[in-house]
Amino acid sequence: MFNVPPVVTATLAAMALVHAVRTLLLTPRDDAQFLLLFSFIPARYDPAVAAQGVPGGWGADIWTFVTYAMIHADWTHLALNGIWLLAFGSAVARRFGPARFLGFAVVTAAAGAALHLATHAGDVGPMVGASASISGFMAAAVRFIFQTDGPLGFFSGDAYRRPVAPLTTALRDPRVIAFLVIWFGLNLLFGVGSITIGNEQQSVAWEAHIGGFLAGLLLFPFFDPIGKGRALPSDDDAAKGAASG
DSSP states (O other), X not given: OOSOOHHHHHHHHHHHHHHHHHHHTOOHHHHHHHHHHHSBOGGGGOHHHHHXXXXXXXXXXXXXXXXXXXXXXXXXXXXXXXXXXXXXXXXXXXXXOXXXXXXXXXXXXXXXXXXXXXXXXTXXXXXXXXXXXXXXHHHHHHTTTTSTTSTTTSOSGGGGGSXXXXXXXXXXXXXXXXXXXXXXXXXXXXXXXXXXXXXXXEXXXXXXXXXXXXXXXXXXXXXXXXXXXXXXXXXXXXXXXXHHO
16 A cells, blocks of 8 residues: 555556546536547447447547546546555556556456447447456456465565466355455446446446456466466565676
């Protein structure tokens, strides 16, 4: 909490800057145009809508799979996502490093948008928020934080360098199972209701959360820099190597 990886701080700052520009500099008309260009709108992929022309054209058809994650409904929405990003994104950033962290964020955001599109075809409502990526970070963190020598049981930087057990093994851990049951249960509850963000009732794009979470859970090995059965050198080992070399 008091030693946040720079890439997480930079991500939070970028999201805050986007919202500040929207609220302080853009007129309502300009902001509406901004959302058309950068939020994720399923109707954009409806052939009938596309034939009439949509802002951004085919380029926005691609980049909105990711850019929506940098936009938030209001400061409360941003603050809530920021808290979860600090908690789970920081753990993943310490293990992945900046480049892999950002790549993972992009992939899980796109996966969340894809599942939202599959379940909301033709919907004209814009989807915004980093929740799909944060859900991916939660899933990635589950892969290593509960291990005996992981961050929860071994308070040291070395805890982020331990090889992970296979997913099939992790899914036999009662703590992992409990986390998954609670996480999916909460998101299913979101699916039958709404929450208050700021002064407005907002629906929760829970399908996007699930898309990001599943992508994070399954794609973790492709981003994890620590090979199977091989830990990265610890800070102490690196220092010794530098001194002797």
